[in-house]
Amino acid sequence: MEDELQIAMADLDEEKTLRLVEERILAGSTSMDIIESCRRGVEIVGVKYSDSDYFLSDLIMSEEILKEVMRILEPHIPVNGSNNGFVPPPIVMGTIEGDIHDLGKNIIIYLLRSSGFQVHDLGVDVTPERFVQAVNETNAPILGISVLLSFCVGSIKKVVDLLIDAGLRDKVKVVVGGYPVNQEVKEFTGADFYANDVTEALKIYRDILEVAGGSVSER
Numbered sequence: 749m750e751d752e753l754q755i756a757m758a759d760l761d762e763e764k765t766l767r768l769v770e771e772r773i774l775a776g777s778t779s780m781d782i783i784e785s786c787r788r789g790v791e792i793v794g795v796k797y798s799d800s801d802y803f804l805s806d807l808i809m810s811e812e813i814l815k816e817v818m819r820i821l822e823p824h825i826p827v828n829g830s831n832n833g834f835v836p837p838p839i840v841m842g843t844i845e846g847d848i849h850d851l852g853k854n855i856i857i858y859l860l861r862s863s864g865f866q867v868h869d870l871g872v873d874v875t876p877e878r879f880v881q882a883v884n885e886t887n888a889p890i891l892g893i894s895v896l897l898s899f900c901v902g903s904i905k906k907v908v909d910l911l912i913d914a915g916l917r918d919k920v921k922v923v924v925g926g927y928p929v930n931q932e933v934k935e936f937t938g939a940d941f942y943a944n945d946v947t948e949a950l951k952i953y954r955d956i957l958e959v960a961g962g963s964v965s966e967r
């Protein structure tokens with residue numbers, strides 16, 4: 749369903765986007781709902797770029813607007829460091845090799861940290877070897893991999909293969925996320941879960957944690 753905020757974002761109308769974000773906050777929308785509207789808006793930016801209606805400079809503009817949106821939203825995201833005495837396990841996250849998109853990954857990390865998680869952010873353009881090394885070093889039971897470029901999906905499969913070779917596959921749940929990710933990508937890469945919006949992503953982390961005996965608050 750299209751909304752005004754989504755359209756303003758898709759039109760790259762910065763002033764209107766930021767005004768609508770403020771209005772939605774005042775009206776009581778959750779940060780996740782607001783992020784979702786913006787994400788759907790930049791999805792349209794991507795389509796317009798594919799159709800040559802927008803250019804690279806427009807992709808960069810969408811990045812700038814989204815960063816401003818997050819600056820407005822961050823103080824409104826409740827911080828919960830305690831989780832009722834439960835110490836959440838560490839999580840390793842990063843964007844796969846060849847890919848430098850990190851806005852979505854950073855949003856997920858921000859929300860997870862606000863929920864009290866200890867997230868090891870490996871950054872962007874992360875090699876499969878580095879992911880495996882980080883899982884090994886931190887004993888993280890959850891590995892989150894972000895991918896926005898379709899041609900980088902193969903490197904995620906390599907991460908999973910290397911985890912098997914290292915004897916770590918049974919110890920870690922692999923969660924993949926990003927625009928091109930779907931059931932087919934999950935199956936191809938051998939990942940355990942996938943998500944391409946913020947609500948699904950946080951639900952997956954919460955579900956994995958529940959199995960581990962803890963809980964994460966709703967945002």
Ligand code: B12
Pocket residue numbers: 783784787790791792793794795797798804807808810811814846847848849850851852853855856891892893894895896897898899923924925926927928942943944945946947949
């Ligand atoms: C902004 C943007 C850029 C910015 C990125 C800035 C940054 N710091 O990230 C810039 C301008 C740098 C850029 C560059 C390029 N881009 Co670009 N970009 C986009 C755009 C418009 C939006 C991406 C975005 O930030 N979305 C908003 C966030 C909030 O959404 P998200 O990333 O999907 O994340 C959400 C979920 O997916 C999920 N999630 C994300 N990661 C994870 C991880 C886990 C573990 C979980 C659980 C969930 C999860 O949660 C997030 C919150 O809701 C997309 C269009 C699109 N449809 O995505 C194109 C797009 C991804 N780009 C594209 C392309 C082609 C490029 C370039 C190759 C362009 C060029 N000619 O140079 C370069 C590639 C550079 C590189 N090597 O990576 C294509 C990719 C096509 C494809 N199928 O592979 C897209 C789809 C545009 C298009 N339709 O053509 N880009």
